[in-house]
Every structure is written in structure tokens, then in C-alpha cells.
Amino acid sequence: MLVLRPPQSSDADALVAACQDPEIPRWTNVPSPYTRDHALTFIHRDDPRVKAFLGFEGDQLVGSFSLLEIDLDAHYGEVGYWVAKEARGRGIATQAVEQLKATALELGITRLELLAHKDNAGSRGVARKSGFHDTGELRPAPRVDPPTPPDYVVYAWSAE
Numbered sequence: 001m002l003v004l005r006p007p008q009s010s011d012a013d014a015l016v017a018a019c020q021d022p023e024i025p026r027w028t029n030v031p032s033p034y035t036r037d038h039a040l041t042f043i044h045r046d047d048p049r050v051k052a053f054l055g056f057e058g059d060q061l062v063g064s065f066s067l068l069e070i071d072l073d074a075h076y077g078e079v080g081y082w083v084a085k086e087a088r089g090r091g092i093a094t095q096a097v098e099q100l101k102a103t104a105l106e107l108g109i110t111r112l113e114l115l116a117h118k119d120n121a122g123s124r125g126v127a128r129k130s131g132f133h134d135t136g137e138l139r140p141a142p143r144v145d146p147p148t149p150p151d152y153v154v155y156a157w158s159a160e
Helices: 009-018 023-027 036-043 092-106 121-129
Strands: 002-005 050-057 060-071 076-083 111-117 133-139 152-158
Touching: 002 092, 009 036, 009 060, 050 092, 060 092, 076 092, 092 111, 092 121, 111 121, 121 133, 121 152
Parallel strands: 076 111
Antiparallel strands: 002 050, 050 060, 060 076, 111 152, 133 152
């Protein structure tokens, strides 16, 4: 059973180990090489707009999942995630995104976007399985400077 909870200092080593997988920085904004300092910065981030969770099955870290409040007045947010190599292909991301949707609704967010690289078939499948639809829009990678080419497919979900 997948359990999402906020990250803790004791998770740093598991985060560092998982983020050594080159597929994670390939598709996300996770730095490479990923260090303990990166993990601690992530764990202790103080941004009230970001609801960060780590996913566990038992005591095994299976992924990182976040809900970003983009515009509360517009009831709009964004989800992001990565799944540890050993846990891929088991529906972990889809389960987590469903939980993030429920959290979003609790916060008054009724519209979510999920951006997946056009070549990331796994994440594009998660978006579809989680009830997001392809908007037909391409954007640069979110929150990256300098901007990347518009290679990210925008998926949207609405509770309305």
C-alpha cells in the first residue's frame, strides 16, 4: 500500500540513493549528481506553495510527489513526481497522483496541470490513467532557467 507523507531528515540517504538513477534527472528538475545537500535542501524547503510528499511502501522509498499551488485565486495547481527505478511499472505514480488530486480539492484547487516531456511515455501514461487530458499545448520545462525548448506536453484535470 502506498503511503504519502512529508519528507523528514531521516529520508536524506534514501533520496540520494534513489536520485542516482539517471532517468530521474533526465525527466525532472532533479540535479545530477544528486547529493546529500540537495536532499536536505529539498527536505527543509520552506515554500508554503509546495506540498511535498515522499511515497513509501512499508519502509521502502518509492517516489517523490508534489502539489504546487500556482494560483489559489484561480483554484489552479500543478503536480509533479518521480518514481524510484525499482518501483516503476506498478502504478505507484497513478496512485500518488490520485492522492494529490484529493489533497488539491481539500485546498480548494479544482484545476491541475501535469507537464510530461513528449518523449516520456511513462509519465504521459500516468497523466491519462489519472484522468488528465492532453491540452495540445507544449511548454518549456517548468521552473528551469534558462528556458528549454517547448518539449513538455500539458495535461489538465478539472474537478468541475
